[in-house]
Structures are given as C-alpha cells and as structure tokens.
Amino acid sequence: MTRILQVSDLHIMPEGQLFHGQIDTAQALREMLSGLAGLLPAIGPVERIVLSGDLTETGCVDAYAMLQAIMAECPLPWRVIPGNHDSREGVRALAADALSMPATGPINWREDVGDVTLLGVDTLVEGAAHGTLAAESLDWLSSTLRGLQGRQVLLFMHHPPCTTGIAAMDDIGLLNHSELAEIVVAHAGPLQIACGHVHRMMIGQFAGRQVVIAPGTSHAVILDMRARMEFGFIPGHRGAVLHSFGDHCQSALISSADFADPFPFS
Ligand SMILES: [Fe+2]
Numbered sequence: 001m002t003r004i005l006q007v008s009d010l011h012i013m014p015e016g017q018l019f020h021g022q023i024d025t026a027q028a029l030r031e032m033l034s035g036l037a038g039l040l041p042a043i044g045p046v047e048r049i050v051l052s053g054d055l056t057e058t059g060c061v062d063a064y065a066m067l068q069a070i071m072a073e074c075p076l077p078w079r080v081i082p083g084n085h086d087s088r089e090g091v092r093a094l095a096a097d098a099l100s101m102p103a104t105g106p107i108n109w110r111e112d113v114g115d116v117t118l119l120g121v122d123t124l125v126e127g128a129a130h131g132t133l134a135a136e137s138l139d140w141l142s143s144t145l146r147g148l149q150g151r152q153v154l155l156f157m158h159h160p161p162c163t164t165g166i167a168a169m170d171d172i173g174l175l176n177h178s179e180l181a182e183i184v185v186a187h188a189g190p191l192q193i194a195c196g197h198v199h200r201m202m203i204g205q206f207a208g209r210q211v212v213i214a215p216g217t218s219h220a221v222i223l224d225m226r227a228r229m230e231f232g233f234i235p236g237h238r239g240a241v242l243h244s245f246g247d248h249c250q251s252a253l254i255s256s257a258d259f260a261d262p263f264p265f266s
Helices: 025-043 061-071 088-094 135-146 177-186
Strands: 002-007 048-052 078-081 109-113 116-120 152-156 191-195 202-206 209-213 219-221 233-235 239-245 250-255
Touching: 002 025, 002 116, 002 152, 025 061, 025 239, 025 250, 048 116, 048 191, 061 088, 078 088, 078 116, 116 135, 135 177, 152 239, 177 202, 191 239
Parallel strands: 002 048, 048 078, 116 152, 152 191, 191 209
Antiparallel strands: 002 239, 109 116, 202 209, 219 233, 239 250
C-alpha cells in the first residue's frame, strides 16, 4: 500500500497579515499539519505530502519565508506544485532541495514512491487566475507517461481539467484541457488526477479518469451552482485528502473535524 497525503490551497500570507483581513492562513496550516501528524499512527505509513498549489496568497518572498518556517514542522517529506497565486521562482526556491525540482522552466516533476509514480505538472500562468499547460509541459507529460504504462500514476495539477459547476471557478479553470485530454486518452495505464484551486472536495471525471479536487487548509469557495453566482469565501470547511494505492485504491477526505478526540462506542 502506498499512501500520499494531498494538502492544497494554503494561501499563506506574510507574517502578521490575514487573508482578506479575516483568516489566519498560517495558523490554519499549523493546525492542519499538527492534526495530520496526530492521525499518522492511525492512517500511516504515509510516504509523501504533496502541496497542490496556491501555497501563498501573495507570491511574495515574505509569504514563502513564512511558509518555509511552518513546513519545517512538517512530519513527512513534501513536494510542491504551483497554483495561480504563486510565483514560479518562489515555489522553486521553497523546494529547491527536492531532487525532483527542476532548476529552470515549468515546475514539472516525477517521483517514484513505492508502486506509485507521482507526477507534478505546472499550470501556472503568472499574473492570471486561469491555468494553462505550456507546450513544454504537455511534451514533458506525454513523454513521461510513455514510460509509465505499467505503473499507477497520480498526476498533480493545480487547476482541474474538468468543470465543477461553480461558474466563477470554471471561468478560471484549465484553458487547454483538450490538449491534456489527448495525452491522457493515449495513455493506457492506471492514472488518477489530483487538483486543488476550488477549495472544495469534489470528484469528477476527465478523459475517462477520476479527478479528485482537494479542499483548502483554511477556507472554502462558497457553494453556489447558479450561472450568475455571487462569489465569496467561507472560513473553515478545511481538510486534506489521503490517496491510497494497493489492492484497493481510494481517496479519503480528512476533515479538520477528524482531529477531535473521539468518544468511545458503548
Ligand atoms: Fe486557492
């Protein structure tokens, strides 16, 4: 069994600042990491944590410094992909020591963990909210998958390639999803896609594969499926996703409510 924890949309601010003046995203991440560490005896062993983008809100040096300080307490090895709120060089510097981190260009990486190959692909268009896979990233993904026909692949990308029904998020989704679909359809092996961006746990389908969208660590996009939706955030609704691969494959939501002390069944 290979288990991977996905933690997404941290939106860390520079020290002393609150997200939209309201939410302490740094404290929320500390609580999430502490809670997950407390659960490890019950859910482990877990091989990696992957932070699936929007690591910071501002993309500035001070926010990454704050994140680096918090992640020093992370109980597991961790990997990163950028989200639309990140700066590519900020993300690269944050995880420069990771063997999988490319020194230049899009932050696309591969790491084999047990029977699973983790792939991270970079959908960031700096300065924009939507995502795009650059030609270089599409080529990298296509050539990498060609050598992975027999392995379970867990593909991390910040922007979901499928729609969510939340209009404001779908408007800023992955623009060139059809190009990704061609690559995914051409791949014969087992592959699951893991995304963030939406700040809600959702399960979707894309090119015949399962897409799991993880919640954020501090706040959620409001649940409004109307075409002319109001856009806003709610605090809480926080969690992570545990992806497990073995005889049985599953993705389980871990809510911050799971960190509470249980009362006995009697
Ligand atoms: Fe986000």
